[in-house]
Amino acid sequence: MTAVKRFRRRAAPWLNLTAAIIIVLVLLSPLYWAAVTSLKTQNQAYATPAALLPPTPNFHAYAHVVQTQGHALLTSLLIAFGTAILTLIIATPAAYALAHFRFRITGVVILGMLAAQMVPTIVIGTSLYKTYTHTGLLNSYPGLILADSTYAVPFAILVLRAFLIGIPTELLEAAAIDGAGELRRFFRVIIPLSKPGLLSVTLFAFLFAWGDFLFALTLTTTSAIVPVTLSIYSYLGVSIQNWPLVMAASLFAAVPAAVFLVVVQRVVKGGLVSTGLKG
Numbered sequence: 001m002t003a004v005k006r007f008r009r010r011a012a013p014w015l016n017l018t019a020a021i022i023i024v025l026v027l028l029s030p031l032y033w034a035a036v037t038s039l040k041t042q043n044q045a046y047a048t049p050a051a052l053l054p055p056t057p058n059f060h061a062y063a064h065v066v067q068t069q070g071h072a073l074l075t076s077l078l079i080a081f082g083t084a085i086l087t088l089i090i091a092t093p094a095a096y097a098l099a100h101f102r103f104r105i106t107g108v109v110i111l112g113m114l115a116a117q118m119v120p121t122i123v124i125g126t127s128l129y130k131t132y133t134h135t136g137l138l139n140s141y142p143g144l145i146l147a148d149s150t151y152a153v154p155f156a157i158l159v160l161r162a163f164l165i166g167i168p169t170e171l172l173e174a175a176a177i178d179g180a181g182e183l184r185r186f187f188r189v190i191i192p193l194s195k196p197g198l199l200s201v202t203l204f205a206f207l208f209a210w211g212d213f214l215f216a217l218t219l220t221t222t223s224a225i226v227p228v229t230l231s232i233y234s235y236l237g238v239s240i241q242n243w244p245l246v247m248a249a250s251l252f253a254a255v256p257a258a259v260f261l262v263v264v265q266r267v268v269k270g271g272l273v274s275t276g277l278k279g
Helices: 003-038 058-099 108-117 121-136 141-165 169-177 180-194 195-211 214-218 226-240 243-278
Strands: none
Touching: 003 243, 058 108, 058 141, 058 180, 058 195, 058 226, 058 243, 108 141, 121 141, 121 214, 121 226, 141 195, 141 214, 169 180, 195 226, 195 243, 214 226, 226 243
């Protein structure tokens, strides 16, 4: 091996690490700037040149945002968790049936779910508005949860089906030989082995419902139920000249989703490791 090849071999990991650090810093720079601005006063936010650190950090903007946006945050949490739970209830058995049973219409069903992912949200929201007007679901938690599930459920079924296909059929056959029925095999074999996949689709459903804006805008006509995306949108329009408030509101709306993402990611990693060890 020549000296040049040895140098490249030793330098490659460090070059990759350096490139990764630069990319992460670039991606996180808007978040950093938002955090710094949120800790400044309004005069400091408009000062030039802009300070890389807040001269006198204060949390007045966050206190104001919590007081004005706290109810909207709780509303979005309820809708997001409701969407995640409903998605799991519908998608898990549907994915199991499509993965381990043979139906002539399986291909048609999968194609239909793929097509459903391509329908614009505004089209679905307009159709649901007309339906909700006659069913009393307008301006309601169940209405928004059902609306968000229309996007989450098809995607969850496709992801879970791909995951369940990888589970060896020998495990189900062994459970059947031991006398386990279909429901028992589903809850005692499929569910425990599918925890990483279930957590992944739960995360997707939660994040979709948390970040939804069009359904919230279309299916709410009063101030009785206001998700955080809609509330922040209105709040930013009023406070657009006060950049510390704007940045604090943006970060405030992002924190719960970020925390949920980190927690689920760790659980998914742990589930994958334990599954591999059991295998």
